[in-house]
Amino acid sequence: MVAVFLMISASLAMASTKDEVQKRGYLQCGVSTGLPGFSNPDEKGNWTGLDVDMCRAVAAAVLGDATKVKFVPLTAKERFTALQSGEIDMLSRNTTWTYTRDTSLGLNFAGTDYYDGQGFMVSKKLGVKSAKELNGAAVCIQAGTTTELNLADYFRQNKMEYQAVVFDTSDQTVKGFEAGRCDVLTSDQSQLYALRIKLANPDDAVVLPEVISKEPLGPVVRQGDDGWFNIVKWSLFAMINAEEMGVTSKNVDTMKNSSNPAVQRLLGTGGVKGSFLGLNDDWAYQIIKQVGNYGEMFDRNVGAGSPLKIARGLNALWSKGGIMYAPPIR
């Protein structure tokens, strides 16, 4: 009996997540069950996407190797429990930063890696041009999302009725939409574009112009481990700063000899130390070398270099008309 007690107390004693990850040798990262552009497995089981690259960046910073990540696919319903219970080290799964989630779920949001907003997709055949014409429509939604709440708010505000057809995964939601179970599919705009290319005939569906909510998406960690929170936060900030300074995965080695003090601080060749995060001095160098800067990550997964071809829009750097802004590394 005593032995059992000791075992339980030992496993419950909270070790720092960073130490655990380093001891284990890989990062456990919660991602979606399959959303092109954000986290999607190919037929060989390799995960790609913006959320996936965020995981890889943290692995590069902590372990020096961006490939040392075990991806845990989670539905919207499962994601927070998985993080709270310690099944994953971090969650990078197009998750909206909201007041309730930040304050009552024991979670910390480590910044925004994609500024999104909720929209509607309808079949072209319906001839609907605006979300205001959707009174009485059946709407397909994914369970357990902020989307479900925004939708209710929007229809109430505009004195319209709707029927909510709620599915578990985005795959089922698309199937329901394709089968004609609902007139409208609602989700974050980025997801709508991603789900649209999953349709048998993407051209039959059209995304309506209305954006009805703010959806800042970003990586999430458990509360109570500030060291780990800092690492995830600054992994993202390092990528945004790198884009701002023009440091890319291609030129990062030559940039190492740069005389620009800001670049030197970023790449760990002069100035501030990686030890503030408990990491090697080249932590940010590893991220940029292996994963790239924020702009590269965006283009490759959802932007011009991807099938989604989403414009930078709000996600452009603050210096280029967007709101992507990271605190300086100094």
Next chain:
Amino acid sequence: MAPVTQTRPKSTSWWNSAQNRALVFQVLLAAAVIAFFVYIGRNTVHNLEQRGIATGFGFLNQKAGFGIIMHLIPYDESYTYGRTFLVGLLNTVLVSGLGIVFATILGFIVGVARLSPNWLISRMAAVYIETFRNVPLLLQIFFWYFAVLRALPAPRQSLHIGSGVFLNIRGVFLPRPIFEDGFGWVTGAFVFCIIATIILKRWATRRQEATGEQFPVFLTSLAAFLILPTLAFFLTGKPLHWEYPELKGFNFRGGIAVIPELTALLTALTIYTATFIAEIVRSGIQSVSHGQTEAAYALGLRPGKTLRLVIIPQAMRVIIPQLTSQYLNLTKNSSLATAIGYPDLVSVFAGTTLNQTGQALEVIAMTMSVYLSLSLLISLFMNWYNKRSMLKER
């Protein structure tokens, strides 16, 4: 001769008595189990606090703010999370209740058909059982929902099946009866018929026991049921009209809508569980010795009556306990609803509500206790029924 001094048997010490020892060990074990759960409980609360996760049942009074497609009691986004619990619970009870009724009927028919002397009928029953028993339930639910649903037309091309009944990909739309003043008389006549039938049945049984004469109870009460309420209906001036569903905008409005999620789930649950019930019925019937059939025939009973009055009542002893576990399975399996978006308890409460509030422990505890209570209620009822229908030896 000196009297033999009676030596008392050497008293064993207190802890050498088997009874006392057993007591001590049981108390120790109970204490350890309690201590273990107290420890786990306190540990959980401590961890929740440390990680800043809110606890308690206060969230049940918060506004839910999301829509649910099917609700048997009034519900919209302005109701509370507590209400979503009730809505989900009732939807679970509805689909399990209907599933149990349909699966029992289908299962009995197939089970009896499986034993039919007709080669074709018994083979068809066998094929049905073997097919649907061996395909996972989740796949069947997907089949009925996605494959069959896809074949149905869009709302504007709905199939029109008879007056005011429409079928399309959004479900089945039926006319809704609207009752006016005076309909109470019709209901009253109906209730009167029920009571009269019960009394008639009792009287007929007593008369048969006394005189051996039979009375056509079924035909008499059928006639009463057909005539009396109809008479009341016309005498009160037809106090009933129908609200027909109408195509407006995206879909039909008005009338009664049965969502396809319910149909698909109910179909899958019924067909799947009925295969098991059919096998239980078969084994029950086969457990009755063939001599009973022969004896019944020898008395001049026809095969139908033999089955109804001699075989099935004896088979029920074997059937009922197994039937109970199938009913429990069906109720629990209804939670697969979440895969196709039928708003049952697991989907609405343990799904959306859990996720919106983050109160995992409370929500899961409530959901688990619902399934536990439902199972216990079913068992309780079936055990009562089993006792009642047990063989009475005279």
